[in-house]
Amino acid sequence: xxxxxxxxxxxxxxxxxxxxxxxxxxxxxxxxxxxxxxxxxxxxxxxxxxxxxxxxxxxxxxxxxxxxxxxxxxxxxxxxx
Amino acid sequence: xxxxxxxxxxxxxxxxxxxxxxxxxxxxxxxxxxxxxxxxxxxxxxxxxxxxxxxxxxxxxxxxxxxxxxxxxxxxxxxxxxxxxxxxxxxxxxxxxxxxxxxxxxxxxxxxxxxxxxxxxxxxxxxxxxxxxxxxxxxxxxxxxxxxxxxxxxxxxxxxxxxxxxxxxxxxxxxxxxxxxxxxxxxxxxxxxxxxxxxxxxxxxxxxxxxxxxxxxxxxxxxxxxxxxxxxxxxxxx
Numbered sequence: 001x002x003x004x005x006x007x008x009x010x011x012x013x014x015x016x017x018x019x020x021x022x023x024x025x026x027x028x029x030x031x032x033x034x035x036x037x038x039x040x041x042x043x044x045x046x047x048x049x050x051x052x053x054x055x056x057x058x059x060x061x062x063x064x065x066x067x068x069x070x071x072x073x074x075x076x077x078x079x080x081x
Numbered sequence: 082x083x084x085x086x087x088x089x090x091x092x093x094x095x096x097x098x099x100x101x102x103x104x105x106x107x108x109x110x111x112x113x114x115x116x117x118x119x120x121x122x123x124x125x126x127x128x129x130x131x132x133x134x135x136x137x138x139x140x141x142x143x144x145x146x147x148x149x150x151x152x153x154x155x156x157x158x159x160x161x162x163x164x165x166x167x168x169x170x171x172x173x174x175x176x177x178x179x180x181x182x183x184x185x186x187x188x189x190x191x192x193x194x195x196x197x198x199x200x201x202x203x204x205x206x207x208x209x210x211x212x213x214x215x216x217x218x219x220x221x222x223x224x225x226x227x228x229x230x231x232x233x234x235x236x237x238x239x240x241x242x243x244x245x246x247x248x249x250x251x252x253x254x255x256x257x258x259x260x261x262x263x264x265x266x267x268x269x270x271x272x273x274x275x276x277x278x279x280x281x282x283x284x285x286x287x288x289x290x291x292x293x294x295x296x297x298x299x300x301x302x303x304x305x306x307x308x309x310x311x312x313x314x315x316x317x318x319x
Contacts, residue, residue, distance in 0.1 A: 015216070018133070018134045018136060018137055019134060019135075019136040019137075021134055023133055023134070024133065028131075031131065035128070035131060035132070036132070036133055036137070037132060037133070037134055037136065037137030037140075039191065039210075040254065041210065041215060041221065041250065041254075042215070044221060044224060044225060044268075045215055045216060045217045045220065045221055048217065048220050048221075048224060049217075060266060060267045063263070064170060064262070064263055067171075
């Protein structure tokens with residue numbers, strides 16, 4: 001069974017791009033996808049995708065508090081149990 | 082601020098009441114990028130380094146250097162005296178010699194276009210988007226638009242639908258950025274004024290939850306991009 005980080009990495013590679021180029025999971029998981037060059041519109045669309053893929057919900061407060069890829073992984077894992 | 086040897090890559094774009102909006106040319110230009118990079122402080126240069134791709138790196142450097150030039154002029158300070166800090170939700174503000182500066186600004190970029198909005202007072206948000214069809218347009222429409230906005234888009238097809246969506250998005254995003262709450266505010270919980278949904282380019286807006294605060298909205302879009310500005314009105318303004 002792939003870890004959350006591995007599944008997220010695949011989802012990012014398949015669905016997010018910057019100027020037509022795929023982006024990679026940041027080396028520093030404390031970085032945000034916005035810092036990788038992803039726009040806020042793409043981020044909202046990606047949030048919908050993550051929500052479906054992992055069957056997790058995001059409240060507006062969650063969206064405000066998740067400031068990094070690591071934060072997103074922890075949010076997904078916290079709802080999986 | 083040293084005189085630009087690569088020529089200014091920003092220029093006045095619009096004046097909206099007491100706010101000035103500048104357009105920043107973000108097309109690839111090695112000399113401008115080198116000059117912009119030199120204007121950044123150490124923290125900004127480190128952030129520039131962290132970007133994975135050239136495009137975001139270029140857009141960040143050119144916009145941030147242009148912002149520095151504009152603010153130095155507005156605040157009558159040297160580039161070395163100017164720094165940036167951020168609110169809890171990440172909205173940046175200017176600091177001169179350790180003190181928060183009396184200026185309001187906001188910045189946005191998309192593709193080859195950047196916009197910088199500056200005013201002496203009042204919260205300010207600006208958004209610009211090149212109109213490239215997102216992967217999940219219908220999903221975005223259902224996520225970020227309110228019922229009346231969705232009904233308006235349901236009547237549109239093809240390019241018109243995309244154009245309207247970007248129009249609505251930029252106005253809502255400008256409001257959210259002006260508030261400084263980031264994604265903490267559910268975009269579908271408020272709707273832009275009906276007059277603007279039907280083509281009017283300016284309006285006054287109040288969030289239902291904050292009826293005493295009024296915002297001046299203006300559609301700044303043109304044939305190249307969708308864009309909008311939201312500026313908090315002074316309590317005594319008409």
